[in-house]
Amino acid sequence: MITNRSSTRGRPRRFDPDTAVAVAERLFHARGYDAVSVSDLTDALGINPPSFYAAFGSKAGLYARVLDHWGGTGAIPLDQILREDVPVADALAALLEEAARRYAADPEAAGCLVIEGTRCNDADAREAACALNRAAEDRIHDYIAARYPASAASVADYVSTTMSGLSAKARNGHDLPRLLATARLAGGTLAQALAG
């Protein structure tokens, strides 16, 4: 029993909010939060500002919806990569390679939506992105800590810093081969980093 649009009274929507979130995700990913205006969004959605604000409350509100949606679409599936049945170093190396692949997959929307969002100039949007990013970093940290408690903090920092670098360089135009080579060099030091 999913809430079926919370009673169907009133004039029906002329657009699908879920589709709108997907369109917005694309725009935010391609250009970054600050460089996408509400006009850009309403134009892309074919709606007028009042419809936009009735549905999403604010630009940052829509961005929060996009971040929620992200877990099911563009986000790296940490569940599948940070496996208990493989060496930690191998899993983290696979994580970096997967990041490289995803960040370079679409040259028009390079890098990580969330990592880039943590650096925008709107306080609300930035905090939402930071919260999501912290959650991901915590999962990486806890995954390492289960088997390497002493080096978890430093290795988790190393991995997340490398991912930030990969995202930045993807946006600076580095293509898949370059990002992948970088990710592999970074991954190659994990075994000794964990041991140290």
Next chain:
Amino acid sequence: MITNRSSTRGRPRRFDPDTAVAVAERLFHARGYDAVSVSDLTDALGINPPSFYAAFGSKAGLYARVLDHWGGTGAIPLDQILREDVPVADALAALLEEAARRYAADPEAAGCLVIEGTRCNDADAREAACALNRAAEDRIHDYIAARYPASAASVADYVSTTMSGLSAKARNGHDLPRLLATARLAGGTLAQALAG
């Protein structure tokens, strides 16, 4: 015989452009290009917009002056670090450590002015920062290539990607110990990366 203000005709300036560049450098470094308005700059300098535009032409014009000035102030002295008389891996590791130190030196102006500038939303300012960043990356590449031509491209990418990550994380609040630990983990893999 330095050009002494190109003839002293006319009403004298009430501010020193070089001081203004230093003040602007501080503001751009602290908040990023996009988040600093011309009003912020004129307020900080105690001047009015016409004086600002007469002296610098535009906001991006002042930013270009800041980038020129940067080489003599905040920039990492590649000359002194990329030495011919030390192993390449050691020099690059020292470069990463020095980056960590500088990016965390001032929490109010974290990260690298130039790297952060390559990601701003103004086309002129971004291109100026990218040009300067490319020059630095080329120097790193050429330094490596002199002794390790086969791995120069990938190792240079790895080093610059790590620096981008360090700058990003510095701006996300990572302090000196964390950045330094990350830089050292990254530096530890350089010897084998060069050999590979």
Next chain:
DNA sequence: TAATTAATGTAGGGGTCACTACATAAAAGC
């Protein structure tokens, strides 16, 4: 059919952005 509910389209508000027209002030050259 009438009342209620909700989303729409038109039009615009208040603010900030980078930037400038213009008259004035302060120096040097004649």
Next chain:
DNA sequence: GCTTTTATGTAGTGACCCCTACATTAATTA
């Protein structure tokens, strides 16, 4: 002293930003 040159202060400009007031339209409910 008068002209020329340059920087200044006052006071804006148009463009764009995020967001909204308000009347209207289109659906359900009574």
